[in-house]
Amino acid sequence: MTYTQMANQSQTPCQWTGQNGWPAVSPSGPHNPMPSLQHLNLGSQYPEHQQWTNQTNMGFSSNVNHTVHHTDTNGPLSIPGVNKVGNAPPCFLPVVTTETQLQQMSPHYPKRPDQAIPPPPQPLYSQQGSLHGNLQITPQSFENYGGQYPQHHHGNLMDSSGSPTGTVQPQPQCVLPPQLRGTTDTFVPSAVTLDKNSTPQSPTSESRYGLDPELLPSAVKVMAEDRAEWENKVFVSEFFSALPPLPTTSCPVEDKGNTSPSVIRSTTYCVPCDGQTVLLSRLPLGALVTPFAERNDKEMPLPVCQEPECVVGCKYCGASMCPAMNWQDCGQRFYCPFCGKLSEVPWQQYQPTKGVAGPRADKDRRPELSMGSYEIVHSQRAEAAALLLAIDVSASALRGGHLEFVSQQIHMLLNSLNRENGDGVSDVRVGLMTYDSRIHLYNLSPALTRPHMLVLTDTDDLQLPVRDGLLVSLRDCIDSIDSVLQLIPKFTEECNVPGGVSVKLPVTAGLTVLQALDCPGKLLIFHSASLVETELTNTSGFFGSYKPKSIFQPSEPVVSLAKECIHQGCSVHLFFLSQQDVGGAWPGYIPYLTGGVLHTYSHLQGDLDREHFSADLKKTVETDVAYRAKLRIFVSKDLRVSGCYGLFVPGTSPAQVTMAALDHWTTVAVEIAHTRSLDETRGAAIQAVLSYSTQTGERRTRVHTLTLRCSPHLQEVFRHFQAQTLLAFYCKKMYCTVMERPLQELREELQTEVTEALASYRKHCSSAAVSTGQLVLPQYLRALPVYVNSLRKSEVLLPGMRTSVHQRLQLRCQVLGMDACGTATHFYPQLLCLHTLTENSNTPPELRGALRCTAVSLEPRGLYLIHTPLTLLLWVGNQVPANTLAEVFNTSYVPSLPSGETKLPDLDSPLSISIRSLINTLNCQVSRARKLWVVKQGDTCEEVMQRHLVEDKSPNGGASYADFLYHLHVNSVRLLQ
Structure with missing residues (x-):
């Protein structure tokens, strides 16, 4: 018996109809074929304080001959068009058993197998090389499957012309159950009664729309592919930086004129030339800045120069010297990309250039002229801390x-x-x-x-x-x-x-x-x-x-x-x-x-x-910190800093942040807007200047500069977004905005932005041959839906009944201070299999491959570790072999294990040594000490574990990944109709 089946034994099917005031039969009436965006949401339509009585009873029948009445405890999970029908339940799934019945109920459904659903409108333009996920959601004959959900097939990632590409592993094709085929405008009530003898299935690990979660785009697979791509490699950060490794991939960086992505990580590494393109993409333009970030052990130390010897920066805007400065007049003046003015060089610091507008002759000897990151030591000193x-x-x-x-x-x-x-x-x-x-x-x-x-x-x-x-x-x-x-x-x-x-x-x-x-x-x-x-x-x-x-x-x-x-x-x-x-x-x-x-x-x-x-x-x-830290952000003259989000007291200008102390993990998100169109040849530049004092009272300034190329093409912009960076940006912005706006409004706005972004990519960047049933995602945003869904149903934005106010306040502050890697791991934890650690011991356990965060990944005969920056959970199945228990816990009986906080015994067995070594390694990667919690299968404290299985429906009522992805796809397609 699997973990999912065990969890369902204690659950009873919920009778949602009537409890929330919804009629058992859908009222008739016309449907609005194009609802407004406020109806395309998964957010609550009820007051934040309202809680439904059946919060823990989330079971529903898996028999396809049943009509499912279901809603999240945080509010309706809406189907497009349904909310326009009086007081109809927002998720009333019609059940059809034959192709003929489906054709009779939905006039939009194809009458012949070869009759395709009309494709979306032609794209404005299409360039070769853009990759997008192709998740097929196509109509097929339902009666071939004996009245059950159809089988799933595999598709490929395709380029803009529709041709398969070999650069990315094939992505799955999912087939919707027949009752959901055809147009999304159709709402057909079912006359089939509820079968009381049906076997309940888990609402956490399976989609009510028949999508197999295992065939959906996987965040674990994306991280594994990126880790394999950069294994034993060095990322060279050159001028006009290329797309770096993911934040969760540990990779040394060679500074060739651009700062490390661990310090400044842009949401896109191809900046749109104008603001209209940004609005068209519906994705934010900004950067994550970790100004005091530690360097990788394999990287060179941060170069240091003395203040009297350092070439001064722009005298007009105050930007520090960097490789983005353009030298002119044989080195007598330089052009500042941040204010667009020319500054003269003092004669004491003058050096000729190689050519009239070439680099200075002493470029390789000066960090401020050749490095993306360097530090200036000032002559004046302050009091020691x-x-x-x-x-x-x-x-x-x-x-x-x-x-x-x-x-x-x-x-x-x-x-x-x-x-x-x-x-x-x-x-x-x-x-x-x-x-x-x-x-x-x-x-x-x-x-x-x-x-x-x-x-x-x-x-x-x-x-x-x-x-x-x-x-x-x-x-x-x-x-x-x-x-x-x-x-x-x-x-x-x-x-x-x-x-x-x-x-x-x-x-x-x-x-x-x-x-x-x-x-x-x-x-x-x-x-x-x-x-x-x-x-x-x-x-x-x-x-x-x-x-x-x-x-x-x-x-x-x-x-x-x-x-x-x-x-x-x-x-x-x-x-x-x-x-x-x-x-x-x-x-x-x-x-x-x-x-x-x-x-x-x-x-x-x-x-x-x-x-x-x-x-x-x-x-x-x-912990080493920077005291009296003052962070200044400079951007290209045709851009401006429109917002800054993080754990600090806001000042008068979003481009300046003052902090009492700053550690290696503290990260702020900077939002950038256009003031006018950018010059594609010059690109865009972002500079972060951190002035601080050390423990001994030494005054220092760290300068980090990132240069990015520009493009007027929307497809190029989409290709240079990364899901983990967007997650960290959205998190910081949303968690700061909760002080000003209602939570429901923020959740709806987040879903709307992602929906419109997918619709925009589908319209302007995908092939005209893509059918309505195909899910289209940019290559590096395949994991964005699961990240966004995890953020939407987090304890801060969607609290549960067992989460106190103090816990929410604490969690908000802890997450706000995280860097991009910590944020990604927090919202999609690492689920590691422990009972196989002694196998393939040459590979580090944390790199051996994580499992998807779903209950299906947990086997009753296994031990699993969930790792986040704030939590360390050890899940023990109720069928773990006695010898495994003896090697790890010094006992052979699962009920004798203590639940909750624990410390593993110091045993000499290989498995015990491997597990304790893994835990010590993971604890060294986070900024705070953590307790190890043991969670036994079937215990009441198992809800703590369920909160971290982010692909499943969460205990506080958040939608599962499969259901959320389905709604993103359906709503994005509707925007194009």
């Missing part, structure tokens, strides 16, 4: 019993840092404070025989009476800090605050210390007391509101405090030691807006929670 620790010693914290463990972990970490400092690593200044309703500052000066405590009772207007000794070099104050840490668990309950302690208090105190000493730093807060709800946000936005967008909006005091931290370079990291949902008092706004992180724990009672805390603390302190 500090590490400031704030520990809650309120009554509830002292009663919690975890202060001793926290103090021990801080002690071990600081001693480890002190040993590293002794090995030549630069020293770090450390400060310590404790708080309840008051602030306790400690003078750690080495001149004192013991540290002195200074108590500040007036917390409304904090003033520091002394400054000396508040931040001291770690090597000089390690003994003083150790003595204070030993005393903290022995504090007495002097101030019992019944209303809780506000997180704003330690943030304000830490910020005051950093401001007094004029230095940036990391502020680590270890908070245990209950939160003061009214000081953080307005609770009316969380509960009882019909405006779901308001739950994502921080209050004005929070934003004001975050801005002060950003100006000072104070990055707040909050370790919340007693996890709780306290109305609107979500404490994560300030940490995430200042480049920090919110870590939550359940009172640190278990060993796993304590190990997780230790890993989080170590990674937080050791």
Whole structure:
């Protein structure tokens, strides 16, 4: 019995008709052959807070002689034209058993087998070489299949002329069930009654329209093909960059005048020459920028040049020097592509060019003239960054019993840092404070025989009476800090605050210390007391509101405090030691807006929670960040930056972003618009300039420049889009827009844009011989539908009943800060088979090939690992052999395994060693520590696993991949009728 069949044993078929107020029989009436775009959606038509009672009962009959009444819990999954028929159910599938009945019900259906469905209109133009997926959805004789769904056949990817191409693996052809053939305008009610003896099938892994999910375009296959193409190769990033490897493909980059795609990744690598072409494509023009990205181990280090020796950039717009500058007058002046003006070179930096308008003679010796990425070291210095620790010693914290463990972990970490400092690593200044309703500052000066405590009772207007000794070099104050840490668990309950302690208090105190000493730093807060709800946000936005967008909006005091931290370079990291949902008092706004992180724990009672805390603390302190970071974006003079999306406080200009701290994974999405037509010969250029200070106070500037070619042809533009890049761009834009617009509207808008993009490609770039039943996708956008569907039904945009407001807020901030690779893995997790790890051991497990994220991929006799940047799940089938269980878990009985958080035993078996090595490797690839969750087949906690099977219908009511793809195809075809 498969996992899907096991899951269905506990489900009962849903009687949707009548429960949602829909009549059992469709009312009659004329149909609008061309509905407006708001009807072509999968989004909810009901208030966001409304939940259907049968959320968990999602089963429906698989017998083709049944009429299916079905809807998602988030709202109707609409069939084009159906929503125009009174109060008819949005998905009422007619059932036809013979070809004759089908012809009688639908006058549009072909009367002869050789009668084809009329093709779409002729394309405006067509160029050779454009590839698109050809997923056949064609009418065939239904009675040949004995009344069952027709068999599936295989088709090929075709070029614009309709000829098969050998450059891409064949894509499947799917055949729709006969009741769905013909025109999509037809709505035919079925008179067939429901067969109560039918065997229910899984609504998660199969399409209600008869499409086999296994034959649909596969994101796993796309990633595997790209990984195989670039295996053991180097991507050469030259001027007018070619299409790079996917973000999920690890590939070294050779900088030949263009920055690495890990730093700047454009949504398309062929920019349309004019804005009309962008509007025609319906896909966004923009870029993902990760300015502080780490370089691949196989790449050369980032070239560094000193400020006095570096050739200055444009004096008009402020853009830095880069290979995109065009030299003229034998090197005396250069043309700036970002503002279109000519700048003269100072005589001290003059060098002749090779020819009148050729490159400078010293090009190969200067990184700013030949490299897409380089760094400038400035002569002026700032104050070194500090590490400031704030520990809650309120009554509830002292009663919690975890202060001793926290103090021990801080002690071990600081001693480890002190040993590293002794090995030549630069020293770090450390400060310590404790708080309840008051602030306790400690003078750690080495001149004192013991540290002195200074108590500040007036917390409304904090003033520091002394400054000396508040931040001291770690090597000089390690003994003083150790003595204070030993005393903290022995504090007495002097101030019992019944209303809780506000997180704003330690943030304000830490910020005051950093401001007094004029230095940036990391502020680590270890908070245990209950939160003061009214000081953080307005609770009316969380509960009882019909405006779901308001739950994502921080209050004005929070934003004001975050801005002060950003100006000072104070990055707040909050370790919340007693996890709780306290109305609107979500404490994560300030940490995430200042480049920090919110870590939550359940009172640190278990060993796993304590190990997780230790890993989080170590990674937080050791992660290298850019302090007081200022990011400026420059684009070609005929373009402009129209929007910037990411985890930061928006400023006055979308082309400038200021952050308190910036790590290697933080990515922003930049949206670009045309001001006038681009010159095809000059191309387009994007430059990201990051100014920041290091841990030691050194001021630096990183310059990244990407040049792209332009084309007036829409087909060329489509060929240079990549699905994973579009997913990351859509995610950042949607997750930022939730603060301003309703979620339902965003989901509908996202589906509309993708539908119109597919219709545009079908009309202007595909062959005229393509029939209506053929699904047409650009070559590198084959996986876009499954990515977009996963984004639409994410917990942020489509919450389930078991997702709290705090979880949604946390998830939004975590995903907003991810890079393109992390975003792609989050929305399409890696599903790895573990019980075969010892086979073909020469290949790394993570590269051996992932499985599709669907329940069909899970066999009861197997072990599977789901890997995302935030989650690590180990699924155990109920028929796993006893010897496999013994090798991994040291037990031979599945029911004896613990569910939930766990740690694998340290066994000497080859399978145990391989699995633990794989987990360690995957943990090194993410920015935060993760717990390993064991999910047994059939357990109640299996819903956690189902949320990550993104090709299936999700527990919160999101449509399956097959159903979503069907609607995208049908709606895109309707737009052309």
